[in-house]
Amino acid sequence: MKGLDYPKGFRVGVASAGIKKPGRNDVAVIVSETLSDVAGVFTTNLFAAAPVKYCREILQKNMQVRAIVVNSGNANAGTGEAGYKDTVEMAEITAHELNCRSGEVLAASTGVIGRRLPMDKIRAGIKSAIESCRDISHGDSAASAIMTTDTVEKIAEREIDGIRIGGIAKGAGMIHPNMATMLCFLTTDADLPRNLIQPMLKRVADRTFNCISVDNDTSTNDSLILMANGTAGKVDEKRFESTLEDICDELAKKIVADGEGATKFVTIEVKDAKNEIEAYKAADAVATSMLVKTALFGNDPNWGRILAAVGRSGAEIDVEKVKISVCGFTIFEKGGPLELDLAKVSERMKTGKIDIEIKFGLGAAQKRVFTTDLSREYVSINADYTT
Amino acid sequence: MKGLDYPKGFRVGVASAGIKKPGRNDVAVIVSETLSDVAGVFTTNLFAAAPVKYCREILQKNMQVRAIVVNSGNANAGTGEAGYKDTVEMAEITAHELNCRSGEVLAASTGVIGRRLPMDKIRAGIKSAIESCRDISHGDSAASAIMTTDTVEKIAEREIDGIRIGGIAKGAGMIHPNMATMLCFLTTDADLPRNLIQPMLKRVADRTFNCISVDNDTSTNDSLILMANGTAGKVDEKRFESTLEDICDELAKKIVADGEGATKFVTIEVKDAKNEIEAYKAADAVATSMLVKTALFGNDPNWGRILAAVGRSGAEIDVEKVKISVCGFTIFEKGGPLELDLAKVSERMKTGKIDIEIKFGLGAAQKRVFTTDLSREYVSINADYTT
Numbered sequence: 031m032k033g034l035d036y037p038k039g040f041r042v043g044v045a046s047a048g049i050k051k052p053g054r055n056d057v058a059v060i061v062s063e064t065l066s067d068v069a070g071v072f073t074t075n076l077f078a079a080a081p082v083k084y085c086r087e088i089l090q091k092n093m094q095v096r097a098i099v100v101n102s103g104n105a106n107a108g109t110g111e112a113g114y115k116d117t118v119e120m121a122e123i124t125a126h127e128l129n130c131r132s133g134e135v136l137a138a139s140t141g142v143i144g145r146r147l148p149m150d151k152i153r154a155g156i157k158s159a160i161e162s163c164r165d166i167s168h169g170d171s172a173a174s175a176i177m178t179t180d181t182v183e184k185i186a187e188r189e190i191d192g193i194r195i196g197g198i199a200k201g202a203g204m205i206h207p208n209m210a211t212m213l214c215f216l217t218t219d220a221d222l223p224r225n226l227i228q229p230m231l232k233r234v235a236d237r238t239f240n241c242i243s244v245d246n247d248t249s250t251n252d253s254l255i256l257m258a259n260g261t262a263g264k265v266d267e268k269r270f271e272s273t274l275e276d277i278c279d280e281l282a283k284k285i286v287a288d289g290e291g292a293t294k295f296v297t298i299e300v301k302d303a304k305n306e307i308e309a310y311k312a313a314d315a316v317a318t319s320m321l322v323k324t325a326l327f328g329n330d331p332n333w334g335r336i337l338a339a340v341g342r343s344g345a346e347i348d349v350e351k352v353k354i355s356v357c358g359f360t361i362f363e364k365g366g367p368l369e370l371d372l373a374k375v376s377e378r379m380k381t382g383k384i385d386i387e388i389k390f391g392l393g394a395a396q397k398r399v400f401t402t403d404l405s406r407e408y409v410s411i412n413a414d415y416t417t
Numbered sequence: 418m419k420g421l422d423y424p425k426g427f428r429v430g431v432a433s434a435g436i437k438k439p440g441r442n443d444v445a446v447i448v449s450e451t452l453s454d455v456a457g458v459f460t461t462n463l464f465a466a467a468p469v470k471y472c473r474e475i476l477q478k479n480m481q482v483r484a485i486v487v488n489s490g491n492a493n494a495g496t497g498e499a500g501y502k503d504t505v506e507m508a509e510i511t512a513h514e515l516n517c518r519s520g521e522v523l524a525a526s527t528g529v530i531g532r533r534l535p536m537d538k539i540r541a542g543i544k545s546a547i548e549s550c551r552d553i554s555h556g557d558s559a560a561s562a563i564m565t566t567d568t569v570e571k572i573a574e575r576e577i578d579g580i581r582i583g584g585i586a587k588g589a590g591m592i593h594p595n596m597a598t599m600l601c602f603l604t605t606d607a608d609l610p611r612n613l614i615q616p617m618l619k620r621v622a623d624r625t626f627n628c629i630s631v632d633n634d635t636s637t638n639d640s641l642i643l644m645a646n647g648t649a650g651k652v653d654e655k656r657f658e659s660t661l662e663d664i665c666d667e668l669a670k671k672i673v674a675d676g677e678g679a680t681k682f683v684t685i686e687v688k689d690a691k692n693e694i695e696a697y698k699a700a701d702a703v704a705t706s707m708l709v710k711t712a713l714f715g716n717d718p719n720w721g722r723i724l725a726a727v728g729r730s731g732a733e734i735d736v737e738k739v740k741i742s743v744c745g746f747t748i749f750e751k752g753g754p755l756e757l758d759l760a761k762v763s764e765r766m767k768t769g770k771i772d773i774e775i776k777f778g779l780g781a782a783q784k785r786v787f788t789t790d791l792s793r794e795y796v797s798i799n800a801d802y803t804t
Binding site: 074075076077078105107108109110111112113142143144145250320321324325327328330332333334335337338340341342347349362364365366367404405406408409410411412413414 | 461462463464465492494495496497498499500529530531532637707708711712714715717719720721722724725727728729734736749751752753754791792793795796797798799800801
């Protein structure tokens with residue numbers, strides 16, 4: 031799979047600049063051969079990283095860009111004015127090499143927070159990455175170039191009515207709506223109305239990336255960027271949006287499946303709620319409960335913790351009407367537990383795929399959240415991240 | 418230290434009923450020789466346990482009781498109508514043995530959620546516990562009788578102007594405002610105006626137990642009960658409240674120090690905020706961030722995670738004015754990091770006592786929260802709790 035250069039008119043270059051361990055790609059440039067329409071959704075964290083601030087400013091002025099330059103290994107967040115200048119310089123170097131204006135280049139960074147970018151390495155890395163894609167595109171390598179604690183590359187492709195969409199994502203920790211320590215880049219050769227793609231991308235993000243949680247932490251760097259260069263012509267908008275949601279859903283699930291230390295892929299579905307907000311409150315409380323997540327890790331059908339999380343979530347419930355199922359077994363109903371062989375539930379949990387269904391019995395709204403368990407490995411990964 | 422029978426006119430009985438492992442005390446009765454004024458603060462979880470519902474009903478009618486009966490090893494939560502009847506029977510048996518009305522007995526339970534109480538064992542246990550205190554009181558054993566995953570007994574005593582206060586608490590996991598998987602019982606021989614102790618206890622709870630967090634989960638069973646039997650006479654109310662806060666603060670800190678798998682005692686202090694609510698939002702986000710907590714476990718001064726937690730907390734901040742210190746070292750100021758030998762900070766963190774100070778530079782309000790780190794041991798303890 032190639033990902034970002036699967037649609038027509040896109041090239042991808044990568045380089046190993048030495049920001050991460052030697053030999054690992056850590057700089058990527060995503061280039062459209064022509065000016066491309068663009069849309070972006072970014073973190074809500076007030077300590078937004080320098081590249082996030084930069085992209086927001088660019089997108090307020092420009093709705094067309096030529097390229098995105100990305101580095102991993104350093105988030106360039108919490109780095110003040112100096113860090114912002116570093117981002118601007120990243121865009122300028124890229125623009126210079128591509129013979130375009132620096133306002134036509136977006137930037138993204140991911141990695142440790144609070145350290146200045148090693149600009150000598152970055153400068154050389156960007157030049158080398160652009161050089162690498164002059165003759166041959168490296169779409170297959172870009173996904174690994176943006177990885178930090180990720181263990182697998184996250185690439186997806188779709189085709190619809192002769193139009194192609196390619197996407198790559200990274201994210202494993204600090205994952206929570208809105209949005210995640212997540213970078214996701216999407217390219218398409220569709221020709222779409224320019225004022226349509228930004229609201230469309232936001233809608234799709236809300237239904238996909240904003241429904242996943244690994245550890246309840248919204249990062250400083252989350253960026254989701256879609257480039258649409260129009261090379262392949264018009265497309266039915268509804269069909270396109272549905273396909274865009276589909277590819278984002280695949281990438282979002284890949285992020286959860288690769289969650290730091292995760293041994294389980296957990297789907298939490300709240301049904302029959304009065305409205306989506308109430309449903310989300312409960313789903314989110316269950317998805318972020320350390321006690322629920324450790325029990326899932328231990329294949330322990332300790333449903334009392336699910337109950338406790340729902341009860342403290344602030345969601346409007348009627349205790350007598352709540353019904354809880356785990357892996358298809360109804361466990362709690364009418365205010366009390368059902369007779370059940372919990373060992374059977376535990377066996378089912380060991381498959382690694384756990385479905386938790388919570389019915390409120392109050393209305394017709396529902397909300398689904400994807401998450402992981404909490405393992406000893408998660409603690410190990412995160413206890414020694416910078417030292 | 419004796420704890421609950423340190424004040425005059427209180428007796429404590431304990432028994433090993435076989436709910437927990439054989440040989441461990443798991444039933445306790447706290448008896449006032451005369452009718453005692455009483456105040457209680459309980460969980461806000463909508464799935465409140467049977468004993469919590471029962472106590473709330475009693476306290477709406479009665480402001481005087483003779484005893485509290487407690488069991489550990491089973492929370493009697495999520496057990497429906499049948500579970501409620503079990504709690505009522507616990508009170509009735511106690512009342513029968515003490516020759517009082519069942520409405521003069523409160524009840525509390527702690528342990529696994531969602532299982533019926535083993536009533537045969539409970540009945541025998543209560544009788545045996547009451548029998549045990551006819552001749553000699555066992556204040557020193559009550560703290561262990563209410564333990565679940567706790568590793569140490571939590572007892573505290575105070576004396577002021579000839580008035581005594583004794584207290585015991587349990588809690589190690591599912592600890593979060595409001596309030597915690599926490600039980601806390603306090604006795605005093607002070608003679609206080611009856612309509613004063615309930616609001617006083619609530620105020621003190623807000624300043625102590627509601628400022629601690631181990632794992633962000635508010636349980637179904639949290640109960641804080643104060644019995645004041647008046648045996649030792651009047652006391653200055655302000656001096657009493659201050660001493661009550663002092664003893665609750667000690668017990669709350671003991672809960673944090675005994676947090677499941679904790680290797681660190683962490684104080685998070687947000688200062689110079691516009692108001693206490695904004696300060697609390699940030700302190701709470703830092704205290705409950707799994708990424709911050711794992712970094713603290715690893716003695717990793719990865720302050721970017723503190724920054725990220727503050728930034729997503731919803732607290733009103735001015736990024737340029739925020740100042741962050743860890744263990745006395747100022748790490749972040751004026752939007753960027755300070756030059757600093759992070760190895761020195763890491764060394765200081767290894768002492769096990771970590772102070773995080775976050776100054777907003779916006780006002781005069783402040784809020785302090787106590788919490789723990791997140792260790793592999795926490796995961797192990799909670800992965801295999803019921804299986």
